[in-house]
Amino acid sequence: MKEDMWKIMSMNYVGIDIGSTASKVVVRGKNDIRFVLPTGWSSKETTIKIKERLLEAGVDVASEDTRVVATGYGRVAVDFADKVITEITCHARGGRELAGGDCTIIDVGGQDTKVIQVNQGVVTDFLMNDKCSAGTGKFLEIMANRLGITLNELFELAKTGESIPISSLCTVFAESEIISYIGEGRAREDIAAGVIDSVVAKVAQLAQRQKSAEKIILTGGLSHSDYFASKLSEKMGKNVMPTELGRFAGALGAAYLAEEKRR
Numbered sequence: 001m002k003e004d005m006w007k008i009m010s011m012n013y014v015g016i017d018i019g020s021t022a023s024k025v026v027v028r029g030k031n032d033i034r035f036v037l038p039t040g041w042s043s044k045e046t047t048i049k050i051k052e053r054l055l056e057a058g059v060d061v062a063s064e065d066t067r068v069v070a071t072g073y074g075r076v077a078v079d080f081a082d083k084v085i086t087e088i089t090c091h092a093r094g095g096r097e098l099a100g101g102d103c104t105i106i107d108v109g110g111q112d113t114k115v116i117q118v119n120q121g122v123v124t125d126f127l128m129n130d131k132c133s134a135g136t137g138k139f140l141e142i143m144a145n146r147l148g149i150t151l152n153e154l155f156e157l158a159k160t161g162e163s164i165p166i167s168s169l170c171t172v173f174a175e176s177e178i179i180s181y182i183g184e185g186r187a188r189e190d191i192a193a194g195v196i197d198s199v200v201a202k203v204a205q206l207a208q209r210q211k212s213a214e215k216i217i218l219t220g221g222l223s224h225s226d227y228f229a230s231k232l233s234e235k236m237g238k239n240v241m242p243t244e245l246g247r248f249a250g251a252l253g254a255a256y257l258a259e260e261k262r263r
Helices: 002-009 043-056 087-099 137-147 151-159 171-184 188-207 226-236 246-262
Strands: 012-018 022-029 033-038 066-071 103-108 113-119 122-129 216-220
Touching: 012 043, 012 087, 012 246, 022 043, 022 246, 033 043, 033 246, 066 087, 066 246, 087 103, 087 113, 087 122, 087 216, 087 246, 103 188, 103 246, 113 188, 122 188, 137 151, 137 171, 137 188, 151 188, 151 226, 171 188, 188 226, 216 226, 216 246
Parallel strands: 012 066, 103 216
Antiparallel strands: 012 022, 022 033, 103 113, 113 122
16 A cells, blocks of 8 residues: 555656647646646647657656646647546646635636536536637637737736727627727727626626536636636626636646546
8 A cells, every 4th residue: 555655656647738729737746847838730749849848847758657637629639648538527626626625617718718517526517618719818819919919918908997898799790899999099998998898798697607606716818817807706796716827727637637547
């Protein structure tokens, strides 16, 4: 028994989450590592870079003391993974760890938004909006580009603006609305506030289709944003907590599952 426990503690458990815009990696065990790389146009090329980056950090994915679990949009591209697990399962496991127990996880990703209910440690329900980019990080990225600013600048401007309505449910039509506002000479901070409010409304609408747990956490690329979390809390009438490491939720969950399946 002691020998088995020593083997577990002397191993590396690698979680790789290949997202549509960013790829996240978490290593637990002998090494404690986490990093993010842009996914780019090819998930396959990204996995090669991840493998090289891990080797530089002293983690050889081909070694007998390493276990790898892959998840996310491009998980099948990770040909050196010992196991491939769905996003819902990995995000639920990682979110549970970040929340310290049962929770509702609202994950705003690049191409989709997920709402996952975790009760007694397992997924009891989930919803996913993957049919339209409105209400996702991609929508914010497109609108920031249209305004000629970065995503961080979009949030900073929104904090000082008076929100103006963006009513279109389609990203293409919403972009046309913004172009019209620019043509009217509307303040950029007001447009930025309208963009954020538009995403908040769509995420809240999805989340409110389920009964939420007492603890609601925000994961994904916007998870560290106090501003986005506060606007979402206001819209839902419930406290939504930002998480510093929320963008690593899928990779963290994959790393924990790599260890648990090894046990």
